[in-house]
Amino acid sequence: MTRKTSLAANLDWPTILLYILLVAAGWTCIYATGHEEQHARLLDLSREHGKQLAWILAAFLLAFLTLLFDAKFFAAFSIPVYAAAILLLLAVLLVGKEVNASRSWIEIGALRVQPSEFSKFATALALASVASRHNFKVMRLPNLLLLGLLLLLPATLIKLQNDTGSAIVYSAFILVLFREGLHGAILLLCFMAILLFVLSIVYPPLTVAAIIIAATLLLACYYRQPRAALHYLLALLLLFLPLAILLPDAPPDRLLLLAHAACTLAALLLIYLRRVKRVAILLLLSWTCIAYTVSVDRIFQSLLPHQQDRINILLGVEQETRKTGYHVMQSKIAIGSGGLAGKGFLKGTQIKYNFVPAKSTDFIFCAVGEEWGFIGSAAVILLFMTLILRLIYLAERQRSHFSRVYGYCVACILFFHVAVNIGMTIGLVPVIGIPLPFFSYGGSSLWAFTILIFIFLRLDANRLQVFK
Template sequence: MVKTKHLENQSVIANVDWLSIFLYAVLVIFGWMNIYSASLPLEETSIFDLGQIYGKQLLFIGLTIPMIIVLLSLDTKVYEKYSLIYYVIGIVLLMGLFVFGKTIKGQTNWYQFGGISLQPSEFAKIGTALFLSKYITESQTTFQTLKEQAIAMGIIFLPVAFIMLQPDAGSAMIFAVLFLVLYREGFPGWYLWTGFLAMLLFILALVIQPVFLILLIVAGCVIHFFYNKNISRNPFIYAILAVIMSGFVFSVDYVFDNVLESHQKDRINVLLGDDVNMKKEGYNLNQSMIAIGSGGWIGKGFLEGTQTKGGFVPEQHTDYIFTTVGEEWGFAGSIVVITCFITLVLRIVYLSEKQKNNFARIYGYCVAAILFMHFFVNVSMLIGIFPTIGVPLPFFSYGGSSLIAFTLLLFIFLKLDANKVNEW
């Protein structure tokens, strides 16, 4: 029995997806190089100096190595069996912020233990992904009933509610991508289309006069009604939809003026081309675009970025770390980083499709969706096609919570994938 178990463990290690590990290592190492460049002080110091940002990040990277070994050594049943516990721990940590959390720039989303900070929302994503996968697998749901749909949405929205109260709209937004996973598992598509349409109408209502937008809505409903080949189409349904969408359009101004925080309104206005707000909230965006554009095709060279060295881009080692890539490594380096991220996400999707275990497959989709959402939002906001929000670039941005959480998220799946040789 011992010999058989030993052979099983050998087969699991042998079947770890080394391509994913290689891509992870490339992103982590290259990310540290850019953090080093973005935070290098004028005086020469050791790369292990824990008083410097790059020294702390190197420590965090070192901590992930034993953690990865433990993750790949644990029995896969630990992740599925105790998924509810991980989810509850995440919720409790989010709730605890309102009592023990530290408020930074108006957001209470960190625990502070001496010189160590912890952001629970990063770890709540892991617990939510695990428990959501467990629920779908165990209930064998096809999402045909309202109860099944409500439970799945509740699993996602519960941590989102606490994160929004911090308030941290950027972290909360990431959870929305899990609806793509639900859709993949049979969730009604009209939820996604409704969400997409609501966002589109919200944006259009900010740039188009409500009366003209409502005329467009009515015209669209009329055209769709007459071109819809479904014999059972009901004109009253179209009329109700037109009224609901029109009411939503009229509510946008109220929501924008009375619900959104002032900095959120400013960032949206910047995205819409408001010159007044560009001088204030748009400063970071403007500086990041200058830094990225100044890199040209091949960049200025490692440690040679003038924008980076001059400190013109605020928070460059965290959410704006990609600007260092653009300036010092140019278009070529940016494409390499983007290719690594896209390849890793597609690799996870590919491995997920090959899973024999439904829990591992669904969790793999969650991992791919979360990583892609972070990557897409982070890069998009730096080039001015998405509002500026606090979303780190996975494996790249400075921060122990971010790096450790993303490492946990990825290597739990790689362990589940490696174990598929023992699944029947």
């Protein structure tokens, strides 16, 4: 095998091309959101687009500097980097500057940086380092605890800064762990928990209880117990209907639960006698789900009003009002008004006249949607998708375990940001204030993503020199 020693020849240029395309598209959008004829100069540092241009140039420099490091450095220094990031997060809590109710900024002279952006690649490095240890098995309890601690520590510190959005980003690492052997059931459980959470907020308790019972019985059918399921259903109805007729004033969801409880007890007795283990597990699962549903209500009540509003709006429970639904509504109006081909560059009225809130940061995708239409927004989503898939492809071709885990971290963080940010602008995800990579205005986010990706590209460029 011939080893090419030139760094440039070993770099994955398609990824760099995608990166440059996205950064350029992002800057175009920032230019559009702040556009005014009298400030049309590109490098006008008093305007957002001017500053962003400066930060982009700095980001390119950072990318170059990152590539200059020795590939082994990252694996070797991953834990100290992680420790430094944690210290920075602690420092923010003590001396940070509050912006929009979040204490997540550190001011160094005229520069304001957000350590929570940089702690992402630090955590990714640490995770890769831990997971790539010899003979590391994710599903071992001490390992799970260690990984949990590794992720929860920065997430908790960021949550303490009142920056919930950035803290939630750490849940993206579950996908990485899944790739490394986390049991699929845990991923499924997370998914189910989210689904039930949504169901219990949108629908009344009776419906949710009925759905849970129906799902349990369907699962029973799937596990080849259709007769048991049918008998159970009949018994349930025989108990529930007379109760509902006799006690018309009692809340029907309580009666259904009562009937379900009685049937479960009877079934458990039968199961004990006949030893049908699977059905017993299913029935207990259904009770777990019901208990969870009840607690969701409690959890939901414990949320802050604006968080409740955001979830309610997303789920369509409450009519969107001027106050609570304003952001999402305006965002949807801006994107929806773009039509198929968009209004054209600098022609968007909604973003230009400030109808869209945070139009250059969290809601930057509105600029894409309004000015470039469906074609432009679909293209941007496809660009992101291509980049993420390319990163997964690159991660899979790594010989080193460390590089692969790190590569997945990059892909998953990027995916989480894109999915949540775009999802909230089109009303599919609650409003969680996290930036759209390469698009949102701000230096910290751009630099953090640049470093995140270019560390991986440096590792990738070195892949052929790694022996397993």
